Amino acid sequence: MANSTQSALVFEIGEMIVEDPSVDAQPWEAISLVATYEDDGEELLGYRYLGGGGYEAVAPQNFDDLMDKLLELRQVMSEEVEGLWVQCLLQVSKPNYDFRVQYEYDDVQRWAPKSMSSTMADFAETLRPTIP
Template structure:
């Protein structure tokens, strides 16, 4: 990791921005999963809010949340000494505990991509464990 102190700070800022996002605040969520892909010139975000019965509600963070910029910075801060950067990131949050986890994917940008063929299994699989 190129800059662990900056990465830690960014992770905390991302968590705060995500749970305070106006498009998330109004959802009845107990858990969140957000998939972020960062490619040259393009950052995409898509997520699910899960209610108390683990039913998924699709969401995208609002444009004004600042998350896109934070994820660009996080990708730089978490690059390896050779400059290799992750292509996709999975963020999972549990409301009851406040626990947030992040996983990085360096090779397969589509690892957490939801498609018509995997819709049900991927939505269930992205939900953080209790």
Template sequence: MSEQGTIEALHHEIGRLIVHDEAFLELPWTSLALVATMRDETTVQLHGYAYLEDGKTEAVTPRASTVAQRFVELHHAARERDPRPWKAALVQIWRSSAKVSFFFEYDDAARWKVTPLNYQTMREELRPK
């Protein structure tokens, strides 16, 4: 499989794993946002939000370690195509359309980092629109 084919397959697999993860199965979500921040070449930190039907937002991350493993694989595959690695990735998923979008940050690993000072604005910034 070509590098581009591998990257596209990993995008699809990551989206599928997120949607079917047990952390999200019981939630009445309309959209999801998940941030993957590379800590080093083999470790990724995940955090995200489920945007619920009632308008509430719940901080939640996948329970399966497979999601994090696939992000590491995606990072390695992307580096084969472009030696400048991304530092963070944002995945947004819309339930009604099954649309999955990926965005990558190459300069600022903390671009989508949630802190006690920014958590309210960040959960809205990450919300799929």
């Protein structure tokens, strides 16, 4: 990352995720969160990946603060790149707390469920980080 403000914001966002009480409520191996910003609102969804291949939906307790920090990052990035990203995928993997962020500028459905199911297993698997 070329911009030190951008780098600091990404680091702070990573800390907010792993230190959130609802995220860290039980042992986990990885976390994936998708933030989506559209004209009519914002959304954050994601999963905590457990040992043995299991997963469960996770909703950070600090949702408002996290979304505000992501909005701040989005604005800082827009000063360097034409346009605002519409989605970002945030992934944290243990044991080293590797943090990966990907941005989508065009397709607001890139990291969205392709079909609804009672378990959402397929969608959860598409977001699962590769654990080293």
